[in-house]
Amino acid sequence: MDISGKVAIVTGGGAGIGEAIARRIVSGGGKVLVADLNSDGAERVAADINEEHPGTALAVAGDVADEAVLADLIARAERELGPVDIFFANAGIPGGLGLDSTEEQWSKALGVNVMAHVRAARLLVPGWIERGSGYFVSTASAAGLLTQLGSVPYAVTKHAAVGFAEWLSVTYGDRGIGVSCLCPMGVKTELLDTGFEIGDGDAVLAARAVTSAGTVLQPAEVAERVVEAIADGRFLILPHPQVLDMYRQKGADYDRWIGGMRRYQAGLLAQGEN
Template structure:
């Protein structure tokens, strides 16, 4: 994908991966609409981009990006300020609920933000991209969507669903000019890692430790650099932590052995004998 002159929407862009990807897109010559629940932070991101570039290259929209009305506002803002959307980065993510005691509200929140926000955005944009013969959808899932997330069932299941939707989208519309990539990092130094998993011995602390002890914790800017390279190559699976591919291959080659290994890993995180 050529990012010079491209118009992008990036959700979950008030900080972390979203903010870094938005800035990287602008650095490549694109323009961006950034979105986040936190109005103050996302406006600050847009203002910083515009100040640093000396031009209006970013606009901000605050709201829940799993809401059809907010998605429509994002698309309308992009068209008004910069032109038709070429790239949609469905990056917003959330942790909601940990174990089997997670109630239906927690499940619905996780599914809304981590999966259905992607579905609703694609529903709004893909038909128009097919007519134009081009467009690009980038889904931020997680290594948890390829492997699993020890300590958080809602996160693990919703991220698996995000990967599945991205795969389906690429298979279904790839021959119609629609590009799709799926970003699956492990640990990244963001609020989602540092504060998103909270809980007791059987919950948040184990979930966070499972991520930080599995490999290097990257900075958002490191992830953004990998994303830009992958978009240029139109590569489907984006793995800022290359070792995830090896883990995924081992999982597929012997599922029972992989599950046994994950159980041992979980026991070690709990400090069990």
């Protein structure tokens, strides 16, 4: 899909990857609704975009795990920008760390990282089928293909996000619906920085695992890869190409891969003790 002339909704658009995607959509000739729980962030991004491209961005604050909020986002976008062509399910939260993650943390992680995707698709896909076109982009993580050391809710929900995106593509790909799934490793965002700032051992382990596995990219670099994938109609978006090699190694010998992950974890823990 060519983004020129298209209307997009980007959740988690007030910072990081979401902000970069919103800016890239508009620079490519589209319009965007920037959604974020942080109203200041969403309004800042939309204002910056409109300053350069007047009338192309709209900011809406709300919790995208809530289906009523999602319905409002879609209605606002259609009323003020036009029919929604692309939905970026980009909002994400860590949700907790180890087995002591609370029920509330699990519920919030499942709500934002998985069910927000399901609920958005439930609202949009029927209309897209009638129109014969539409595009859904799920921001998962390399943690959804591999795993995430330290944070179990994040690892589990990102696996689920990949699974839902796969199902969506298989089920509706022949009916005009495009689907892509973004699975980056380290990206310079607040979510990554928070892991180091918290100071908790599991949080630091999770952040160190990401930063030591490969280059930490800037959000704009990731947004560029996303737009390229949409143009090509490609499902899996891997800004870090080495993730595919790791994924192949995992599938080729699962036990060996798990053993390697244990050794990798032990090495990172040893670094933290020094």
